[in-house]
Amino acid sequence: NAGVTQTPKFQVLKTGQSMTLQCAQDMNHEYMSWYRQDPGMGLRLIHYSVGAGITDQGEVPNGYNVSRSTTEDFPLRLLSAAPSQTSVYFCASSYTGDTQYFGPGTRLTVL
Amino acid sequence: GDSVTQMEGPVTLSEEAFLTINCTYTATGYPSLFWYVQYPGEGLQLLLKATKADDKGSNKGFEATYRKETTSFHLEKGSVQVSDSAVYFCALMSSGGNMLTFGGGTRLMVKP
Numbered sequence: 001n002a003g004v005t006q007t008p009k010f011q012v013l014k015t016g017q018s019m020t021l022q023c024a025q026d027m028n029h030e031y032m033s034w035y036r037q038d039p040g041m042g043l044r045l046i047h048y049s050v051g052a053g054i055t056d057q058g059e060v061p062n063g064y065n066v067s068r069s070t071t072e073d074f075p076l077r078l079l080s081a082a083p084s085q086t087s088v089y090f091c092a093s094s095y096t097g098d099t100q101y102f103g104p105g106t107r108l109t110v111l
Numbered sequence: 112g113d114s115v116t117q118m119e120g121p122v123t124l125s126e127e128a129f130l131t132i133n134c135t136y137t138a139t140g141y142p143s144l145f146w147y148v149q150y151p152g153e154g155l156q157l158l159l160k161a162t163k164a165d166d167k168g169s170n171k172g173f174e175a176t177y178r179k180e181t182t183s184f185h186l187e188k189g190s191v192q193v194s195d196s197a198v199y200f201c202a203l204m205s206s207g208g209n210m211l212t213f214g215g216g217t218r219l220m221v222k223p
Contacts, residue, residue, distance in 0.1 A: 004154075031209060042115075042200060042213035043155070050209060058210060090154055098143050098162075098204050100211060102154030 002026050004103035006091050012109045013081040021076040021106050023091030029101070031094040032074040033058070034066065036087040037105075043090065049074055081110045113138045115214035117201050123220045124191055132186040132217045134175075134201035142203040144168075144177050144184040145211070149198045158186075158199070191221045 007022045025032065030051045035043040045058030049068040063085060065077040074093075078085060088107050092100040118133040136142065143162045147155040159168030164179035173188045184201060201214040 033210070035213075040215050042215040043211075044213075045210055048210060092155075098145070098211075099157050099160065100155075102147075102156065104152075104154050 004091055004093050004101050006089075006103035006106050008106060009104070010107050012111065013078075014111050015082060017081050018077070018079055019081065021078075021089055021091075021108075023074045023076065023103060024072050025074075025091075025093040025101070026072065027093060027095070027101065028071060029093035029095050030071070031096075031100075032068065033092045033094075033100065034064070034074070034076045035090045035092065036060065036085075037090060038087050046076065046089075078108075083110045086110045113142070113203060113205055113212040115201050115203055115212055117199075117214035117217050119215070120198075120218040121220050122217060123222065126193055126221055126223050127190045128221075130186070130188040130191045130195075130219065132199055132201075132219070134184045134186065134214060136182050136184065136201070136203050138182075138203055138205050138212075140206040141179075142205045142208075144175070145202040145204070146173070146175055146184070146186050147200040147202060147213075149200065149216075151197070155200060191219070193221045193223055195219060196221045 033048040034046040047066040049055045091103045094100040114137045145160045146158040148158045159170040161168040161177040167176045
């Protein structure tokens with residue numbers, strides 16, 4: 001049981017490049033979420049999903065896209081990276097929506 | 112909207128000292144309250160939670176009591192260890208909601 005896995009661990013992009021952050025869970029959780037963590041600001045919700053085929057926006061969705069084609073996977077796409085998207089990104093999953101299990105994070109730098 | 116306010120850190124303590132990290136919240140209705148901990152280089156993990164007023168969550172020697180009258184959920188531990196050094200996040204989920212709202216986090220440093 002691997003829990004929540006994220007790839008890559010580190011990534012450097014140039015402004016305007018696109019990329020996908022991968023997230024997978026093997027706990028058969030319906031709820032999955034993406035957060036970004038910035039110094040002094042805690043975690044802010046980007047997008048979330050309550051099941052396959054269902055996604056919704058969180059607090060800071062601009063510049064990010066998601067899809068949920070399977071229960072296990074919830075990729076986060078940056079369409080055109082900007083320096084303001086430099087952050088640490090965490091994926092989380094939950095069975096009931098409250099107790100969330102977090103992945104180890106992806107540290108993204110946009111130059 | 113919902114919000115969570117935590118005391119700013121870092122909090123620096125000597126081993127075996129008493130710890131309090133303050134957390135207050137603003138939310139409608141009866142939210143569930145959580146403390147998450149983030150050890151260096153890792154993701155967050157749930158430390159404890161409380162789902163209704165006057166409930167006490169506890170785990171690994173840490174405790175927090177849901178106080179609706181003061182809208183608070185302060186984290187306490189009677190005797191901290193070096194291994195408790197981490198960042199602690201207070202969070203809430205509104206009743207009927209499915210999103211967590213986090214505070215800004217408090218870094219705890221425990222010196223031997």
